[in-house]
Amino acid sequence: MTERPDQSPITSLRSERVRKVAALAGRSARRKQQSFRVEGPQSIRSLLSQRADLARELFVTARADAAHPELADLARGAGVPVHAVEDQIIRAMVREHDVEDPSSAGPVSSNLGGALVNPQGALALGRLPAEESSAATAAIGALPTQGPVTVVVLHEVRDPGNVGTLIRTADAAGADLVVLTRTCADPYAPKAVRAGVGSLFHLPVVTGAEIDEVLETLGSADIATAATSGYAQDELFTAELPPRLAWIFGNEAHGLDEHTLQAASFGVRIPLAGRAESLNVHTAATVCLFETLRRRQARE
Amino acid sequence: MTERPDQSPITSLRSERVRKVAALAGRSARRKQQSFRVEGPQSIRSLLSQRADLARELFVTARADAAHPELADLARGAGVPVHAVEDQIIRAMVREHDVEDPSSAGPVSSNLGGALVNPQGALALGRLPAEESSAATAAIGALPTQGPVTVVVLHEVRDPGNVGTLIRTADAAGADLVVLTRTCADPYAPKAVRAGVGSLFHLPVVTGAEIDEVLETLGSADIATAATSGYAQDELFTAELPPRLAWIFGNEAHGLDEHTLQAASFGVRIPLAGRAESLNVHTAATVCLFETLRRRQARE
Structure with missing residues (x-):
């Protein structure tokens, strides 16, 4: 990676970095930042174990780190920076302007088209592959x-x-x-x-x-x-x-x-x-x- | 059918009948009214041709009637009352409090879990079967x-x-x-x-x-x-x-x-x-x- 991610702690919901991650819901922001979001332990585990070359940064809460210690281990092993954040930071990062279907947002439901909007305290950023x-x-x-x-x-x-x-x-x-x-x-x-x-x-x-x-x-x-x-x-x-x-x-x-x-x-x-x-x-x-x-x- | 449906024309968006149809989005209203909604020509055609015994009423716009004349024909053949309504009446009848996923509401998309919220000018009411x-x-x-x-x-x-x-x-x-x-x-x-x-x-x-x-x-x-x-x-x-x-x-x-x-x-x-x-x-x-x-x- 040529660009080194910012290592300073993220504490404000309104910080520029939180705002930029939230903006990745949009295709133009993904292209501009050359990044995309990966939410939840299962998807992040796949990213880090199968395509660590695409992984840029990992954000985890203390609770998610305790439940899924392998995420930070995999990230560190691949040289991917790990940031400890509060749960509200993760939630601010996945806040989308386009409202998701409320019937698929409960703890049980999993609408076929779109799994839960609940990153369970873990979010990673990936490098967007070129579209050619x-x-x-x-x-x-x-x-x-x-x-x-x-x-x-x-x-x-x-x-x-x-x-x-x-x-x-x-x-x-x-x-x-x-x-x-x-x-x-x-x-x-x-x-x-x-x-x-x-x-x-x-x-x-x-x-x-x-x-x-x-x-x-x-x-x-x-x-x-x-x-x-x-x-x-x-x-x-x-x-x-x-x-x-x-x-x-x-x-x-x-x-x-x-x-x-x-x-x-x-x-x-x-x-x-x-x-x-x-x-x-x-x-x-x-x-x-x-x-x-x-x-x-x-x-x- | 013992209860004869109201035959007067529906012209107001705020009428009691429109409100009652809209309320059928909720399970308790369906049970109370012993009714459910069927939206769109394809589903209504199935209702009227396969289970006319469940059909109570059909609402169609002039445009939907021109595009799908078989709906009113099937309804009349089965003794189901047909009401000519304006498109805005149909749209008021399907207005739901729980917002649907906007990404599946376009003309093209069909999210796996929930087809379009676009009744295309046709709506029927069915008699809710007993749950035993x-x-x-x-x-x-x-x-x-x-x-x-x-x-x-x-x-x-x-x-x-x-x-x-x-x-x-x-x-x-x-x-x-x-x-x-x-x-x-x-x-x-x-x-x-x-x-x-x-x-x-x-x-x-x-x-x-x-x-x-x-x-x-x-x-x-x-x-x-x-x-x-x-x-x-x-x-x-x-x-x-x-x-x-x-x-x-x-x-x-x-x-x-x-x-x-x-x-x-x-x-x-x-x-x-x-x-x-x-x-x-x-x-x-x-x-x-x-x-x-x-x-x-x-x-x-």
């Missing part, structure tokens, strides 16, 4: 050139909670890479980071991609591209799924555009057995990705 | 006594958006019945009805159940009960799944209690291939229910 369309090309080029590969491409997924949850599900289903086109919500938005519960740091996630470039690069890497469509002839459970496969998931309201559907190697239909007319994008992705995992395991 | 623990026993008794059956039991699922989304996914995966224990969020809350997108009217959904009674009744009906657990020995994709099967899904934060886990016929582990530590309840349910559907289709 070439990042996708490089990441696809870094995948194994032989053997099974699962890639998830998100195109025009607009809700940050959905983006975070999709990254979490991609991680759980063993995906090797997540590519977001530049029309997606930012996976570094606090709501997306929370919904991802650390998965953002478990597998490569690249942003700013151009869909045509991604499809072409996948093709060159011998990775087939699959899109879900209610009009596809083949059903997911009986379709042949190549071991090197990228799933493309589209917008929440109108799915994938015709151009992208046509450009994909093949389409599959998710069987709907009841009277539901459709599935939301996360449900559809869960079905496709876990069927892919099932096939991968059956082949092994 | 005996309803589950009766509904299980009404299932086919031979052949495959899929039941979904929700126990302590607290978020109305999750409840609605789970009902939608159960419907899509061809479940025959959804049973909610009395500690679940109310599936007739506006947020749950919206997230369900009509599925609430596609298959039997009963509330107010007692978990022990449900497990016992399922056993008597020769329906095995399955619970997901990270500690279970059998993995979902290789486990034997009986054709007559009830899945029990638990609380968002702490899953199923030990008593219920022990009482289930068997437990299965969902394979996690990446570094994600867990899945949220809806993702887990999606994987289990579509694997059940896949097996059902493979046997046919």
Whole structure:
């Protein structure tokens, strides 16, 4: 790191540093500061253990430090400054102007789209990776050139909670890479980071991609591209799924555009057995990705 | 219907009838009025075509009536009163005190937990079914006594958006019945009805159940009960799944209690291939229910 973080204690709720962390709820502030927030012990543990290269600073309360001493240990081991702060400082840092859904803010609830806005006394700052369309090309080029590969491409997924949850599900289903086109919500938005519960740091996630470039690069890497469509002839459970496969998931309201559907190697239909007319994008992705995992395991 | 709905035109935003519909956001008002709200053409179409017996009244704007003439047709065909109203009346009827997440209120976004708060000029009132623990026993008794059956039991699922989304996914995966224990969020809350997108009217959904009674009744009906657990020995994709099967899904934060886990016929582990530590309840349910559907289709 070239810039050395300020080491002085933070005691005022109105300090410039608290204000700057709170501002990271906005995309322009994240770009300007080249930083993003990671809230809560589970996500911070993933950041520090998997992507310490992205970690800038850790803020912990005495209570959180007692409950999760490994956070400060991991941070110090990686040369990341640790700041002891009062709980009210953390709470001021995560105060958002855009009010979160109150029904998901209780101790029990966990709305699918956005986990709790309760950092449990721990907050970290990460270094925002550059958003360049070439990042996708490089990441696809870094995948194994032989053997099974699962890639998830998100195109025009607009809700940050959905983006975070999709990254979490991609991680759980063993995906090797997540590519977001530049029309997606930012996976570094606090709501997306929370919904991802650390998965953002478990597998490569690249942003700013151009869909045509991604499809072409996948093709060159011998990775087939699959899109879900209610009009596809083949059903997911009986379709042949190549071991090197990228799933493309589209917008929440109108799915994938015709151009992208046509450009994909093949389409599959998710069987709907009841009277539901459709599935939301996360449900559809869960079905496709876990069927892919099932096939991968059956082949092994 | 014994009580005849008021037929006079609604013109004032502050009228008692508008206020009463708006109050249906709250559970106590729903119980007192024995009514619930259904918002938007898709959900209303499901109500009127599948469960007209539950429909009380339909409110439509001229624009919604032009775009979806089938709504008023279905209502009249079922003897349900149709009221022409201004758009501002509908908007006043869905105004909620608990603010919804603003990020899911745009034209594009559809947060997983709660669809748009935009009734698109159409709102219906339904008759609230009675909440009795005996309803589950009766509904299980009404299932086919031979052949495959899929039941979904929700126990302590607290978020109305999750409840609605789970009902939608159960419907899509061809479940025959959804049973909610009395500690679940109310599936007739506006947020749950919206997230369900009509599925609430596609298959039997009963509330107010007692978990022990449900497990016992399922056993008597020769329906095995399955619970997901990270500690279970059998993995979902290789486990034997009986054709007559009830899945029990638990609380968002702490899953199923030990008593219920022990009482289930068997437990299965969902394979996690990446570094994600867990899945949220809806993702887990999606994987289990579509694997059940896949097996059902493979046997046919």
